[in-house]
Amino acid sequence: xxxxxxxxxxxxxxxxxxxxxxxxxxxxxxxxxxxxxxxxxxxxxxxxxxxxxxxxxxxxxxxxxxxxxxxxxxxxxxxxxxxxxxxxxxxxxxxxxxxxxxxxxxxxxxxxxxxxxxxxxxxxxxxxxxxxxxxxxxxxxxxxxxxxxxxxxxxxxxxxxxxxxxxxxxxxxxxxxxxxxxxxxxxxxxxxxxxxxxxxxxxxxxxxxxxxxxxxxxxxxxxxxxxxxxxxxxxxxxxxxxxxxxxxxxxxxxxxxxxxxxxxxxxxxxxxxxxxxxxxxxxxxxxxxxxxxxxxxxxxxxxxxxxxxxxxxxxxxxxxxxxxxxxxxxxxxxxxxxxxxxxxxxxxxxxxxxxxxxxxxxxxxxxxxxxxxxxxxxxxxxxxxxxxxxxxxxxxxxxxxxxxxxxxxxxxxxxxxxxxxxxxxxxxxxxxxxxxxxxxxxxxxxxxxxxxxxxxxxxxxxxxxxxxxxxxxxxxxxxxxxxxxxxxxxxxxxxxxxxxxxxxxxxxxxxxxxxxxxxxxxxxxxxxxxxxxxxxxxxxxxxxxxxxxxxxxxxxxxxxxxx
Numbered sequence: 308x309x310x311x312x313x314x315x316x317x318x319x320x321x322x323x324x325x326x327x328x329x330x331x332x333x334x335x336x337x338x339x340x341x342x343x344x345x346x347x348x349x350x351x352x353x354x355x356x357x358x359x360x361x362x363x364x365x366x367x368x369x370x371x372x373x374x375x376x377x378x379x380x381x382x383x384x385x386x387x388x389x390x391x392x393x394x395x396x397x398x399x400x401x402x403x404x405x406x407x408x409x410x411x412x413x414x415x416x417x418x419x420x421x422x423x424x425x426x427x428x429x430x431x432x433x434x435x436x437x438x439x440x441x442x443x444x445x446x447x448x449x450x451x452x453x454x455x456x457x458x459x460x461x462x463x464x465x466x467x468x469x470x471x472x473x474x475x476x477x478x479x480x481x482x483x484x485x486x487x488x489x490x491x492x493x494x495x496x497x498x499x500x501x502x503x504x505x506x507x508x509x510x511x512x513x514x515x516x517x518x519x520x521x522x523x524x525x526x527x528x529x530x531x532x533x534x535x536x537x538x539x540x541x542x543x544x545x546x547x548x549x550x551x552x553x554x555x556x557x558x559x560x561x562x563x564x565x566x567x568x569x570x571x572x573x574x575x576x577x578x579x580x581x582x583x584x585x586x587x588x589x590x591x592x593x594x595x596x597x598x599x600x601x602x603x604x605x606x607x608x609x610x611x612x613x614x615x616x617x618x619x620x621x622x623x624x625x626x627x628x629x630x631x632x633x634x635x636x637x638x639x640x641x642x643x644x645x646x647x648x649x650x651x652x653x654x655x656x657x658x659x660x661x662x663x664x665x666x667x668x669x670x671x672x673x674x675x676x677x678x679x680x681x682x683x684x685x686x687x688x689x690x691x692x693x694x695x696x697x698x699x700x701x702x703x704x705x706x707x708x709x710x711x712x713x714x715x716x717x718x719x720x721x722x723x724x725x726x727x728x729x730x731x732x733x734x735x736x737x738x739x740x741x742x743x744x745x746x747x748x749x750x751x752x753x754x755x756x757x758x759x760x761x762x763x764x765x766x767x768x769x770x771x772x773x774x775x776x777x778x779x780x781x782x783x784x785x786x787x788x789x790x791x792x793x794x795x796x797x798x799x800x801x802x803x804x805x806x807x808x809x810x811x812x813x814x815x816x817x818x819x820x821x822x823x824x825x826x827x828x829x830x831x832x833x834x835x836x837x838x839x840x841x842x843x844x845x846x847x848x849x850x851x852x853x854x855x856x857x858x859x860x861x862x863x864x865x866x867x868x869x870x
Contacts, residue, residue, distance in 0.1 A: 433465045433476065433521040434866070438500035440492045441479055441518045448477045448487030448518065449603050456482040458506040461521070469523045477520040478512035481505050489601070490520060536567040536578065536626040541605035544581065544621050545594045552579055552588035559583055560611035567626055576632040576817060579623040583610060586623070589632060590813040596625065597793070627817060635668040635814035640690070644698035647717035649803060651702045652777075654769045655762075656733030657724035658785045659704050662799075663688065665788075666702060668815040669796050670805045675700030677707060682740075701803055708769040713776040720799050721773045723851070724785035725867050726766045726844050727836065734758055750835055759840050767847035771854055782855065786864045792816055 441447045453467065464484035468476035473486035481502040500519045504512035513519045545551040554573050558565055561583050570578035570587035577594075579586040590596050602616075605624040609617035618624035651666070651674065653659040660683065663674040673690035675697065676683070684691040690700040702720065707713065724732075734755065738745035749755060773780055781802045788795040793812055800807045836844070852862040 432469075433523050436475075436490075436520050436522050438495045438497050438513070439477070439490060439518045439520050440495045441477075441485075441513075441516050442492070443516070445491075446485060446487075447490060447492035448473075448475055448485040448520070449489075449491070449601055452483065452485045454483050456505055459484065459512060460504050460506040461510050461512065461519075463506065464512075465521055465523060473523065475520055475522055477518035478504065479518050480515060481512045483513070485518065487602075489599075491601075492518075536563065536628055539577075539596055539625040539627055540599040541602045541618070542579075542594070542596060542598065542623050542625055543600055544623055547593055548586070551591060551593035552577070552586035554587040556585045557583060558585050558611075561585065561617050562609050562612040563615050563617070563624075563626065565611065566617075567628055571628045571630055574630050576628055576630045578626045578628050580609075580616075580618040580626075581623050582607060582617060582619050584620070589634070589810075590817060592809050592813075595813060596816075632814045632817050635671075635811045635818065637671055638667050638673055638689070639671065640673055640693075640699040641701065645701075648696065648698075648715065649702040650713075650716040650719035650777075651704050651722065652713075652719050652769075652773055653706065653722035654724070654726075654729055654733075654766045655706050656729040656731070656736065657722050658732075658788070659706070659722060660688075662720075662722055662783075662788070663702075663704055665792070665796055665815060665819065666799060666803070668818065669800050669807065669812055670701050670803060671811075672701040672805075673699070675703045677703055677705040677712075701805070706769075708765070708772045710772065710776045713773060714778070716778070718779035718802060719773060719777050719781070720802060721770065721777070721780050721782050722785060722788075723770055723782060723863070725864070726763065726848065727867075729766060729785075730759060730762055730844075731835070733762065750831065755835055756837075756840075759836075759844075763840070763844050763847060766844075767851050770851050774854055774858060782860055784864050786866060792819060 439447050446452075451468075451473075455463070459478070459482045461478065464478050465476045467484060468486035475487050475490055477485045477487070479485065482505045495517050499517045500511055500514045502512055502514045504510045511519055549555075554570070554575060556569055558569075561580065563580065566580050566585035567578045569585050573587050575587035575589065577588050577590060579588070588594065600622060604622040605618040606616050607619050609615045616624055651659060651662060653662070667674055667688075673693075674688065675690040675693050675695050676688075677695045680688075680691060693699050695703045695705075703716070705712070705716075713719075734749070735743065735745050737758075738749045738754070745754075779802075781798065783795055783799060793816060796812060796815065797807050800812075848863060848867050852867075856862050
C-alpha cells in the first residue's frame with residue numbers, strides 16, 4: 308500500500324495539471340451532492356407590501372402575496388427535474404394498494420377521544436356531533452346494534468359500525484352500540500350523556516335513553532362489503548322499475564351473494580334485492596340512489612340466509628357489484644385547442660388530484676398540470692405530459708399563488724380545504740408519497756413544526772391571491788364536494804363549459820375514489836398541533852372567512868371551527 312502511494316505521489320509531481328484536474332472534479336461532485344440534498348428544502352416566504360385590498364377582512368391583517376423561491380417550488384410542486392416548470396417527483400416510500408377493504412377497519416387505530424372537549428374536536432376517524440334522545444320503541448339509529456357490558460369502548464363501537472358501512476355510531480348506557488345512516492331524534496343536553504364507557508372510564512358512552520353520537524369519516528355509503536359487493540342502502544322501488552333495472556330473476560332461495568353473483572354474471576354494476584326477486588341495472592336518472600330510506604323498511608329476512616335482509620317488493624336493498632360502470636371511463640384530449648385556460652387551483656393537500664379524477668370522469672377529457680409528475684402520468688393522468696399551455700386539456704392543475712401566474716389563466720376553480728387536514732395531507736405526501744404516510748419520526752422531529760410554520764401562512768395567502776387576482780373564480784370547498792359530490796361536480800363542469808350528462812355524473816359517484824385516496828387505516832394516535840399552531844391557524848381561517856364573505860360568498864364550512 309505504501310509503495311502504491313509513493314508511486315502516485317511521484318506521478319502527480321511530474322504531472323501537476325492532472326492532479327489539480329482530478330481535485331477540481333472531486334470538489335465539483337461533492338458540491339452537486341450537497342446541492343441535491345438541500346434542493347427540496349422548506350419554503351421561504353416573503354410577504355409583499357401591504358396593498359389595498361379585497362383580500363382583507365375588517366380589522367384583519369392582509370397577509371400579502373406569497374413569493375415562492377425556486378427551492379420552495381421544487382419542494383411543493385412536482386418532483387424530479389421536469390421539462391417545464393416543476394422538477395420531477397420521487398416518492399420517498401413505496402405507495403400502498405389503492406384503498407383498504409372494509410375488513411381492515413379492525414386493524415386501524417384511532418386517536419383516543421379524551422373527555423368531552425376531546426370529543427368535540429373533529430377526528431380523522433370520527434367526529435362527535437352531540438348527545439341525542441333515544442327511544443326503545445323507535446330507535447334514533449336504526450341499523451345494527453350490539454352490547455358489551457364489560458369492554459365497550461368508543462373505538463370499538465365506531466369500528467364495528469364503520470366496518471358495516473354505516474355513517475353514524477352511537478353509544479348508550481355505557482355499554483350499548485347502535486349504528487345507522489340517519490339521526491332521527493332531537494338533541495339532548497350534554498349533561499344527560501353522563502355514563503362512563505364500561506371498557507374505558509375516561510370516555511363517555513351516552514346515558515339512560517341518551518346516545519353519544521359520532522359521524523364516521525371513514526364510513527362512506529360505499530364502505531360495507533358482502534364478499535365482493537359494496538352496500539349502497541335501502542331505496543324505494545322506482546316507478547319504471549323494469550326500465551330502471553332491466554334484468555331480473557326470481558330466486559326462491561334468495562341471498563345477497565346469489566343476487567350479487569347473478570348481476571355480476573350479467574355485467575351490471577347494481578344488484579337490487581326485492582324479496583325473492585333479484586334485479587340488475589345501472590344508476591340512472593330513474594334510479595339515482597340519492598334518496599336513502601330507513602333500513603327497517605328493507606329488513607325482510609332472506610329465504611336462503613336467515614341472518615341477511617333481502618328487501619321487499621316496495622323497498623329494494625341495493626349493492627354495488629365488482630362490475631365496472633364504463634359509461635364514464637372513456638377519456639381523451641380536446642378535439643380542438645381550448646380558447647381559454649382554466650385553472651384547477653388549490654393549496655397542496657387540498658384534494659387537487661382527486662378533483663382531477665372526478666373532472667376527467669365527468670367530462671371525458673384529460674386534465675393538465677402546471678408541473679410534471681411522472682407517478683401521476685403512470686396512474687392514468689395522460690394530460691400530465693402536455694405543456695400547460697397546449698390547449699389540449701380541459702383544465703390545468705396548479706398550486707401557484709403569485710399575481711403573474713394567476714393572471715395567466717382566464718378562469719379558475721379554487722378548491723379550498725380545512726387547513727388542519729390539508730397541512731397533514733401535504734406533510735404525508737411530502738414524506739410518504741401520494742397515498743403514503745409520513746413516518747412517526749417526521750411527526751415528532753423538527754420537520755413538522757418547521758413545515759407548519761412555513762406552509763400555514765401559504766394556505767391563507769393562496770386563497771387571498773386567487774380571490775384578488777383571479778378573473779373568474781368558482782370557489783369549491785373540499786368538504787362540500789365530499790358531502791354532495793353530484794351537485795358540486797355539476798357546478799365545476801358548468802364552469803368548464805361542458806354540458807353535464809346526468810347518467811355520466813351518476814357513474815362518477817360509483818367510482819369516485821380513484822387511485823389516489825389514502826386508505827385511512829393508518830392514523831396518528833395523538834394530535835400533532837400545539838396550542839401555538841392552533842392559535843396561528845385560527846387567525847388564518849378567520850382571515851380567509853372574512854375575504855370570502857367580502858365577495859358575497861359563503862364563508863369557510865362550520866367544521867373548520869372550533870379550533
